[in-house]
Amino acid sequence: MEWIVLIIIVIFATSHSGSSSTPTRSAPPEPIPDYATPRKSWSPPLKKVTINYDTYITSDEWYENPVRKLRVHKADGKCELCSSNNHPEVHHITYENLGKEEYSDIILLCRECHEHTHKVAGKGAKSYPPIRRTNG
Numbered sequence: 001m002e003w004i005v006l007i008i009i010v011i012f013a014t015s016h017s018g019s020s021s022t023p024t025r026s027a028p029p030e031p032i033p034d035y036a037t038p039r040k041s042w043s044p045p046l047k048k049v050t051i052n053y054d055t056y057i058t059s060d061e062w063y064e065n066p067v068r069k070l071r072v073h074k075a076d077g078k079c080e081l082c083s084s085n086n087h088p089e090v091h092h093i094t095y096e097n098l099g100k101e102e103y104s105d106i107i108l109l110c111r112e113c114h115e116h117t118h119k120v121a122g123k124g125a126k127s128y129p130p131i132r133r134t135n136g
Contacts, residue, residue: 051099067101071108079110087111 056062068090078085091109092098109117 053095053098056099061099065101067103068106071103071106075108078108079113080108081113082110084110084112089114091117 062068071090072088075088077088079088088108088110091107091114092101092105093107094105097105
């Protein structure tokens with residue numbers, strides 16, 4: 001019974017203490033002016049650009065490609081499969097990003113490993129599985 005009296009006193013005291021127990025609401029924020037609302041601009045769908053591989057691979061764009069240069073630099077001019085420095089060539093693992101290659105799209109191979117990779121994958125392959133060449 002003492003607890004009930006105590007609870008009633010606490011409830012009575014908080015409801016008559018002068019401050020309202022209900023939170024006061026602040027004024028609603030001002031609406032954002034229409035000119036400040038970002039809008040998506042319409043643009044036509046992008047066309048897939050087809051690049052001629054033979055033209056691209058002999059172009060200055062390919063020669064100056066920073067991703068190609070980085071791959072050659074990081075491999076120190078050596079084949080990434082056998083460490084040979086016999087005529088290193090940059091091989092496209094995939095042609096999906098031709099002209100916009102990512103680091104993982106290419107690999108530096110010596111001429112022998114490059115020819116072996118194409119032989120294993122077959123002529124006209126669109127991409128090449130990872131090949132781990134062993135000596136022999």
